[in-house]
Amino acid sequence: MNGKCLPAILLVGISVSACTQHAPYRTPRLAVESRPCIAEPDQRHQRPIAECVVDRDCDPTSAKPRAKVSPALQHRHYEATWKDGTAQPGDYYLSFVEFDDQGWFADREQMEALFALLAELEQKKTEALIYVYAHGWKHNASACDSNVVCFSRLLERTDLAEQGLRQENRRQVVGVYLGWRGLPFTAGPLTNVSFWTRKEAAARVGRGGVFELLVRLRDYRNSRQASDTEAVDTDPDKTQLVITGHSFGGLVIYSALSHALMEGAAKATYPDGVARHEPAKSFGDFVMLVNPAFEGSLYEPLFRIATDPDRSYDAEKQRPVMMIVTSEADSATGKAFPMGRTLGTLFQHATTPGPQKKSMRQAIGHDDRYLTHRLQIKEGVHPEPDRKPAKAESECGCPFLDRSKVWDPAEITRIIQALLEAAGLGEGGGDRAGEQGLKGELSYGAEVDLAPRCELKSARSYPYLVVRTGGPIIPNHNAIYSERFIDFSQLFLLYHIAGLHSLPLPGGPEGLCWDGTAMRKKVAEKTR
16 A cells, blocks of 8 residues: 555544544533522522432433433432342442543533532531542543443442441542543544544643642642641541542643652752651642553653652651552553554654663553562462453443442452451451551452562652553453452552551561562563
């Protein structure tokens, strides 16, 4: 084929494809007939909240919803069923805030509705767990998008965990779904040519309104944590903020927060002319990026600050700041991403042809330079994925996580109780605290361990985790809601973030670690 014809063919293919809508999928206004009358002056700033029941009228997954627009702020009610048949009711809020290709708010009222809710929680003296998620490439905020449904099910499980940990004084779970045009058009395989435009769009979105939203959420969190004191407390019973992103959504989040994270890593006092570093601070309480689609060179400035030889971390006080998890089975970031970046960096110069060129082209999780840990299946556990995707939910639903009505929460209930006891918060806890909560069989559940690289002496307390895992835990680029990984991430957040514990790892100082050097040698031998 004549190479000159290829651009024309691509243009024709795209022109006959189906473009996705530019208007927001969610509206902050309810239907006129269901909106309350606003008569009093002090009610003018109240935003309506859609009350709905999961699997019935909250974006039902049994069939594709007919409406193209649904409420941006929903109070969702669900019911889980215990193994003995006992029904466990619960609720959470799900807020949608959408952005256009330039990073502008698709409808600023979506954000204002969210903060009206948070103000109402503060007036009621109800603490919150705010869980932010930015979706990636080929996704959006439509009702049938698998990320929307999977995220809502994760919020259900988070609420169940809150009930298990705090019972009557549980915090209100508030999910915030950051929507953007990750899927600009549908054209079969030709959809892949949107790689370059979506990568640039993700960076713009992160530098745009997303930053304002996240700063406002952080400041709200800080005001609730600080209470009557000037300094921000670290009270696990108070409001916390967790920020997550997937694929190009990881780029959205990192573009928004990279400078704030660098400031948290570099901040120091100079009482005698010598830097005195406090524990590194996260943005909010924790940032987690899964299969993120951005190059290592963007992470390099933070990496340099965090690994400064004069910088040390107190293993007793330092809590995790950020975790980046990438699966070896992720061909999108492992193979397609470097191909796209190779074309995108043809006219960029690398001062060092080795490390710098690789960091410019490889997604961060596939660059050995930055790796600190490995998330792996425990010895004796069957390596096959624990759950195959449900085909019935492939078009409108979540093929990876079970619905609460059929999910058996007994396992995580047992683990939560064990963590409570290990931390001295439950019956029989005594004085056992700190690292004992994650030793041996309690190391993030029954199936996985998080192992530091043996050759990195600082990995045990280093707060910027760059983690590699395999297909048995995250089977592919989109399977970030697999049962094994969700169990791990929930336990990690419960223990280290909600529980405010530092990062000692299973097995004690001389215990479990991952020999990254030996692993690379084995890979090299297999590929000869």
